[in-house]
Amino acid sequence: GESVGLHLPTLSVQEGDNSIINCAYSNSASDYFIWYKQESGKGPQFIIDIRSNMDKRQGQRVTVLLNKTVKHLSLQIAATQPGDSAVYFCAENQNDYKLSFGAGTTVTVRA
Amino acid sequence: EPEVTQTPSHQVTQMGQEVILRCVPISNHLYFYWYRQILGQKVEFLVSFYNNEISEKSEIFDDQFSVERPDGSNFTLKIRSTKLEDSAMYFCASSETGRSYNEQFFGPGTRLTVL
Numbered sequence: 001g002e003s004v005g006l007h008l009p010t011l012s013v014q015e016g017d018n019s020i021i022n023c024a025y026s027n028s029a030s031d032y033f034i035w036y037k038q039e040s041g042k043g044p045q046f047i048i049d050i051r052s053n054m055d056k057r058q059g060q061r062v063t064v065l066l067n068k069t070v071k072h073l074s075l076q077i078a079a080t081q082p083g084d085s086a087v088y089f090c091a092e093n094q095n096d097y098k099l100s101f102g103a104g105t106t107v108t109v110r111a
Numbered sequence: 112e113p114e115v116t117q118t119p120s121h122q123v124t125q126m127g128q129e130v131i132l133r134c135v136p137i138s139n140h141l142y143f144y145w146y147r148q149i150l151g152q153k154v155e156f157l158v159s160f161y162n163n164e165i166s167e168k169s170e171i172f173d174d175q176f177s178v179e180r181p182d183g184s185n186f187t188l189k190i191r192s193t194k195l196e197d198s199a200m201y202f203c204a205s206s207e208t209g210r211s212y213n214e215q216f217f218g219p220g221t222r223l224t225v226l
Contacts, residue, residue: 043202
């Protein structure tokens with residue numbers, strides 16, 4: 001069964017505002033999490049990852065937070081831009097070969 | 112920047128026909144994967160491949176599916192007798208390492224339409 005899911009299927013955000021995308025997972029054995037961005041007609045594009053021994057990791061304009069107590073993962077995008085419009089997936093790895101993806105959140109940036 | 116490439120970008124076939132989807136993984140990567148995404152749904156794992164062997168496969172990857180690395184650069188997915196429900200985007204991915212912390216890089220996908 002599925003172990004990774006997202007709280008909201010869509011998110012509309014004003015350009016320049018911060019975005020927060022949430023993801024819940026159920027497998028406490030998962031030790032690696034990735035956020036992917038998928039633009040229309042393209043494959044998933046790596047954004048940022050985090051290992052289970054961390055609770056926060058920052059990249060360029062993006063931050064991933066991991067709360068293992070409640071099995072929750074979030075992606076924060078600072079100063080959201082039109083180019084950030086896409087579907088965002090969280091994915092988890094359970095020390096095996098596959099990634100298990102969540103259902104995706106569609107982010108639409110309003111000008 | 113190295114990237115995973117896939118051909119064709121779109122494949123249309125009749126039900127019952129065989130199709131071969133092709134991928135060229137990133138050159139120094141050793142682990143290869145196929146995923147599929149039915150329209151509007153999430154990405155689903157099909158199979159992983161390492162050292163000329165399948166290392167893991169999902170329940171979707173039944174006897175109608177096979178993978179091959181015919182030479183040093185290509186990685187293929189064959190569907191022997193396509194069904195309508197095989198219509199989906201098929202993504203190839205590759206990674207340097209296998210288990211744990213294996214950042215997988217995805218190709219642009221092949222859209223398979225079965226009529």
